[in-house]
Amino acid sequence: QVQLVQSGGGLVQPGGSLRLSCAASKSIFRMDVMRWYRQAPGDGRELVASITRDGSTDYADSVKGRFAISRDNTKNTLYLQMISLKPEDTAVYSCNVDYLGYMYWGQGTQVTVSS
Numbered sequence: 001q002v003q004l005v006q007s008g009g010g011l012v013q014p015g016g017s018l019r020l021s022c023a024a025s026k027s028i029f030r031m032d033v034m035r036w037y038r039q040a041p042g043d044g045r046e047l048v049a050s051i052t053r054d055g056s057t058d059y060a061d062s063v064k065g066r067f068a069i070s071r072d073n074t075k076n077t078l079y080l081q082m083i084s085l086k087p088e089d090t091a092v093y094s095c096n097v098d099y100l101g102y103m104y105w106g107q108g109t110q111v112t113v114s115s
Contacts, residue, residue: 002026002104004095009109016085016113022078022095022106029053029073031097036069036080038091038111048093049080063089085113 003025012018020036028034035050049059049069057069068081078095090113095106 001102002097002099004097004104004106006093006095006106006109009093009111011112011114012085013115014085014087014113017081017083018085018111019082020080020093020095020109020111022080024076024078024097026076026099027073028071028076028078028097031099033098034069034071034078035096036078036093037096038089038093040088040091043091046091051078082111085111087113089113 005023008018008020032053033050036048037045038048039045047060048063049067051057051069051071059067066084070079090111092108092110094108097104
């Protein structure tokens, strides 16, 4: 079993930056793909970014060039650096990992972009 504990998030003005963290209770070295999702009120869950064990990344078109996903295997932590934030980025963000056939989720963190 894996516990994922998120930190970061909050209220930021348009154009601002935030960094989300997702700390795992186990070594993430062997975890193949780690992801960030978001869900805005009234919308479905959206895959924002993913990163593989070898560091390959993929992003939703809506965040390309503004968000960066990374992982620190020495700290067992997944990150999402967000810059140039827009009001439409407002959502609950959750980290996710598939591990040994099970899917694990962080507790979710609210990101609100508003002036």
